[in-house]
Amino acid sequence: MDQTVPFDLERMLWGSEPILFYLEIAFRTLVIWIWTVVLLRWVGGRSISQMSVVEFLLVIALGSAVGDAMFYPDVPLIHAMLVILLVVLADKAIDIAFRKWSRAKRLVDGTPTEVVREGHIRQLGLDEQGVGATEVKELLRLKGVRNLGQVELAFMEPSGSLSVFPFTSPRPGLPIVPPQELAKPPAPDAASLTCCANCGLIRDRSQRICVECRGTELAAAHREDSGAPIG
Numbered sequence: 001m002d003q004t005v006p007f008d009l010e011r012m013l014w015g016s017e018p019i020l021f022y023l024e025i026a027f028r029t030l031v032i033w034i035w036t037v038v039l040l041r042w043v044g045g046r047s048i049s050q051m052s053v054v055e056f057l058l059v060i061a062l063g064s065a066v067g068d069a070m071f072y073p074d075v076p077l078i079h080a081m082l083v084i085l086l087v088v089l090a091d092k093a094i095d096i097a098f099r100k101w102s103r104a105k106r107l108v109d110g111t112p113t114e115v116v117r118e119g120h121i122r123q124l125g126l127d128e129q130g131v132g133a134t135e136v137k138e139l140l141r142l143k144g145v146r147n148l149g150q151v152e153l154a155f156m157e158p159s160g161s162l163s164v165f166p167f168t169s170p171r172p173g174l175p176i177v178p179p180q181e182l183a184k185p186p187a188p189d190a191a192s193l194t195c196c197a198n199c200g201l202i203r204d205r206s207q208r209i210c211v212e213c214r215g216t217e218l219a220a221a222h223r224e225d226s227g228a229p230i231g
Contacts, residue, residue: 117153137179
């Protein structure tokens with residue numbers, strides 16, 4: 001095994017690869033960039049918090065390129081500098097494309113998805129985002145929502161955050177406070193209005209299966225009069 005010579009300028013700057021290897025670096029960077037964008041779009045916005053897909057990818061790519069060049073003796077600085085340059089240039093190019101073509105932003109970052117409509121959670125939106133009703137209820141509680149009947153519309157944004165639009169006047173709906181993990185929704189009595197215990201869709205007790213989420217449990221629908229969602 002060859003011993004590493006400290007401060008070998010040729011190794012530090014250029015390494016021992018042929019000139020054509022720099023073209024391979026550009027090809028590798030392009031392939032990994034596209035592959036990572038595809039995977040991040042598959043994972044979904046909720047996993048990257050408040051950052052867009054491109055911003056999150058920029059952090060990962062720069063972190064790896066900068067970190068590896070710092071302590072791996074077989075990673076020449078020029079290689080890492082080229083990768084960083086290509087990543088930044090790609091980010092700038094995508095930023096320009098976002099400003100000029102709205103379709104480019106939709107393609108990379110995705111689009112908002114409707115997850116709540118008229119007081120109930122939409123299963124189609126959950127399937128599109130790859131989340132569950134429990135996660136949407138958690139995000140609603142963080143907005144100050146106590147009952148699904150307060151919410152006219154809610155959208156899962158590409159950043160993973162939830163935008164909430166309340167009814168002017170709350171309607172009867174499924175209580176989500178306290179969380180169902182701590183206490184089950186109140187069971188309906190003979191005179192109470194009923195809703196699906198999972199998605200909150202108002203439905204008749206004669207319907208055995210919810211047409212929205214295919215749930216079978218019923219809960220009493222209550223009107224929340226303590227105010228609209230915050231945030």
